[in-house]
Amino acid sequence: MMRLPFQFSARFGTLIKLQPSVRSAVSRWCSSQPGHATRAVDVGTCLEVDHPRWPHSIRISYLWLRDHCRCEHCYNFATAQRAFDITHMPPNIRPASIVNTAEGVELMWPDGHISNYNYKFLWQNTYESCRTSHKTQQLPWTGATFPKTDFITVTLQDMEKTDKSGLRKLFGSIVKYGLAFITEVPPDTESTRSVIEKICAIKKTFFGEMWEMQSMNFEHFDTAYSQEYIGAHTDTTYFSHPCRIQVFHCLQPASEGGENLLVDGFSVAQQFKERDPVGYEFLSSMAIPSEYREEGVHHYTLDTVIKHHPVTGNISRFRFNVYDRAPLSSVPLGKIEEFYYHYCNLSKIIRHPRNEYWLQLEPGTVLLMDNWRLLHGRNSFRGTRVLSGCYLDNVDFTSAARVAGIQLE
Template identity: 40%
Template sequence: MLLVRNLLPVYLNKQSIFSMPCNLKKLVTHNIKTYLNRNCSTKTIKVKLNMYDAEIKNLFWPSALRCSYMWLRDHCRCLKCYNVSTNQRKLDLLSIVSEIHPINCTVDDESLKISWSDGHFSSYNVDWLWNNNYQGHFHHVRQSTKTPVLWDGVEAGKIDVAHVTMETFMNSDVGLCSIVDSILKFGVAFVTNVCPTLKATETVAVRLAEIQCTLFGNMWEFSDEMVHSDTAYSKQALDAHTDGTYLTEPPGQQVFHCLHHDGTGGQTLLVDGFRAATELKSCHPEVYDRLCKTYLEAQYIEDGKHYAATYTVLRCHPVSGSLEQVRFNLYDRAPMYTVPEGEVQQTYSDLQDLARVIRHPGGEWWFKLEPGTVVFIDNWRVLHGRASYTGTRRMAGCYLSRDNFLSTARQLQLV
């Protein structure tokens, strides 16, 4: 057995165990199993080396980890395998043989140390293994404390949506955390005492995240002048919708600030899209499921521009399965050429079912956005609209990308 152990690392680096002569393959397989099926442990951690993976148990974890040897070798964070300055990998994936396995293994209360069959040595923090393995990450996602708090028109007046002054928001982490936390929980947050100018609006916006430039530019100011081919540039009412459904990456945050209004009407409408989708799922789970799978195209067309994107109306997180995004804009629907003819009638019915829930008066939150107040709206969750208005009304705002917003949230350790 000693001879096989010593020769095996060299042999496996050259060719697969499956290409070995039959008699040698049986001997090697037997000795690998005999050699690896052993344990190392402390009072709180137990490690069992199996044929293809390491099973790690920790008294403080809700479940055990099964880490394949390929995964462990790939996730070595030593200076030879990982660039700690750039947080990028250095180890060439193709240099790892599929039969990689430990030659020796030890564990203490903080780290797992492995000597590999390719001659490399790795040391892993056991908590890092939990946080970055599938089981641990899945547990974190499912147990996230930032579970969205759903609301309707009545609950909107009761929930603790953040209202933070510009001074507090700009000059303290407490103010910033309050706004970010409110967006994560409710999809909405307000910054007050803001000078009603485009520049002040931009100052507030970039405190949260970098601006997402779109066909409308970075910062924009609009009224009822048809500068773009969009009904937002009018005085007419707008039903609840999300913006940018025709973009590959719709805006993450919608920022609005009413700079001036000398007429009547123009109230802002918000609808919790996650609450609407949850109600739909409760009453018609098959409709919810189809809207998660049916691809529809949205488009934006004006002189010199033609944007289009094809995605599902509802999108779920790939790991947790929880609802992640609502893309709902009946104005910007392209011709329905992405749906087979035999499914068209059902798709129209499904869209109408969701539209009825969204437009139910009980789910609508109406308020008047006054000069001096900036509202942040999670465009992946909360639909917005407005009442028709009279007089002159000037609005300022911008978009913030979801990636940039979540980067801020991660830095604040809120997600």
């Protein structure tokens, strides 16, 4: 362990000198690093840490540092759970000494407990650094800028690679563009299930796990089972947490029509915010009701059209479905006109041809969409059309993505 030529004494506010030989060794280590030297400095109620590979220094509360000790007594590495009781931590806690090492920072607390913090751990897990290092992975698109096929497509063979490269590409495509295709999948429901289960568990809803939808077969009382045109919408807006991923596999195309419509909700939200910032704020704060009813089923929820990440403020969810709107009991009389004005403005942007991308799904190609971002619809059609599909839950999908090494906000 390499120590800086001094230590801070929180109790006496003095510097404790270290041996000249140690000072010399630290000097040699610091001079070998690119840019400025690594340092950790006491600045009152927090520690300021700097590293040559960081774009700026970060300040970290001593309360945070004591709570995040990763020694075997404070953290159970077998279960990845904390063991330290924060009620035993005084609110004005300060370390008795601070030591910089080549790997990180070592703090000794007044009770003699020693905590070590790796630089990488500090940069990846503190507020200031996360705000700086995070770059949104999402790339909004319109009909004219729809991503190239190669960027958003993996084959069944790719999905079966042991190095998981195909799976990582699929996750990356969904995070960046909101969708991905898997090609060369046998056109049947069980083959579709098999490839989807390579991603994560399939979510069971009142539709079941895997479903197979045939035109005019009203197994459920939903417009999707008809041959009618369906405008752009997101699914399961009536769930408190809408399904995250929507999966479609067209096993038998219609003889005429039935093309699928895709709209990027995040791109629409950006356009809406630029044109009607008051409306954007209104639909980000005013909850509206959605519901689904059939025999033995009644789902209902209240939520906003637009939701944001609680820390970064970036848009995180777009919930829009004109078909599943419940009676508007959540908007007071004085806000009714404002609601319809803004909601209609948003609807017009969604329906503008420049935001639409139409495609014909073919047997053998599975489409996965981020239902928290993309809206989808369908043209009217004639003849028999068979569509297989399922949903994936947010919890399972994001867990699998993190395990694959994908950065999520």
